[in-house]
Amino acid sequence: MSDAFEPSVTPSDEFDFDHRPETDQSFENALAKARDGDRLTVADAIELFTTGTDREGIDRQRKERVLEAADRRRADVVGEQVTFVANVNNNVTTACNTGCLFCNFKDRSEQFRTSADVDHDGFTKTPAESRRIVEDAVEMGIYEVTSVSGLHPALALDDEHLEILQASDRGDLNYRPAAEYDTDPGTYCEQIEAMSVDGVHVHSMTPEEAYHARRGTDWSYEEVFSRLEDAGLDSVPGTAAEILVDEVRDVICPGKIDTGEWLTAMEAAASVGLDTTATIMYGHVENEAHRALHLERVRELQDRTGAITEFVPLSFVHHDTPLFERGMVDGGASTDEDELMIAVSRLFLDNVDHVQSSWVKYGDAQGLKMLNCGADDFMGTILSEEITKRAGGEFGEYRSVQEYVDMIAAIGRVPAERSTDYEQVRRLDPDESPHGPRLGPKADGTPLL
Secondary structure, eight states, X not given: OOTTEEOOOOOGGGSOOSOOSOOSSOHXXXXXXXXXXXXXXXXXXXXXHHTOTTSSSEEHHHHHHHHHHHHHHHHHHHTTEEEEEOEEEOOOBOBOOOOOTTOOSOBOGGGGBTTOOOOOSOOBOOHHHHHHHHHHHHHHXXXXXXXXXXXXTTOOSSHHHHHHHHHOOOSSSOOOOGGGBSSOOOOHXXXXXXXXXXXXXXXXXXXXXXXXXXXXXXXXXXXXXXXXXXXXXXXXXXXXXXXXXXXXXXXXOTTSOOHHHHHHHHHHHHHTTOEEEEEEEESSSOOHHHHHHHHHHHHHHHHHHOOEEEEEEEEOOOTTSHHXXXXXXXXXXXXXXXXXXXXXXXHHOTTOOOBBOOHHHHOHHHHHHHTTTTOOEEEEOOSOOOHHHXXXXXXXXXXXXXXXXXXXXXXXXXXXXXXXXSSOEEEOOTTSOOOOOOSSTTOOSOOOX
């Protein structure tokens, strides 16, 4: 095969999917629409993802034309700034029985029970422990705490929800009393309240967690998110999206909520006034048609809500996951696919201003390259990151403000610290140092240690 082409490593041909990357559109027409700023169709996106369905593999010359169009669009929409947020990750628990085949973050919740006599590497934090972690991070200058956790059977929304679960005789609610576990995680509202320290921005409660927080009730998602907002929740991460096409979800996460439920929860969060993000987790069993359909559903959601502040492509890290161990995949996305995912996201999502490059997923060098493929945000300081690491990710858990300044300036772009909602942006001068965060409730410019 010519050096100009790279085949996709996604083994989606092994699955009998209804949606296939086949179109009546042409690559040249799709690219012309993208360059002109026309709203793209699913067929257009498939052509750009594949660099043309008229030939096998990825044509690198065509790919570069897609990347160039996306980089121009990025410059037109957001300019030369590359933003980041000073944040800490505080995931509450790894206990989860959902059984997603792409995940190695969770641990079977049975292992956490007091009666279990097994060693495991999982954890559960009490609300008091969460508060201490966030308090320390706030003192260091962080603006945001991000929390995404497993679905611990003892976790309820609040005391009222706990009473409902305790009184229920249903066996399908994935509930067990906290007394049966080594550590009591408290309730979701108690955890959110504990993390809401001194005005720090609390970014938590995925649609999947919100579903868990209303099980056994007739409460709407609006009711759930309203109670969480009262406890201190400020915005909602649009993770648990994976691929928003049910034939893919049925393979990789059959125990999770379906596409419609995810969209309903996200729309509800927006309706009570919470900002959201949106993600895609790609490079496993899905194909380019699924990626395009996912983008369409995110764009339609944004048309309805206007609440999505950023889109975050997450490249599947395969190493220690059941999908890989069972031979269902033989790797993740190729570098070409990663670059096209960023670029097509920028071109397709004409109603979402910000596209993030994840240095945790891509590494520093490739993460910086993504900033020339359509991305304009470079994640956050993180301070702690467990999910990717437990799946075999090789990249770091921490990034200082000074590192951000040095790296972003090195590619000729303008480094800028931001708030979660992008409403506050502070440009940083590379000629001045040392740099530290200033937007957090206790930030004073002191460098993060």
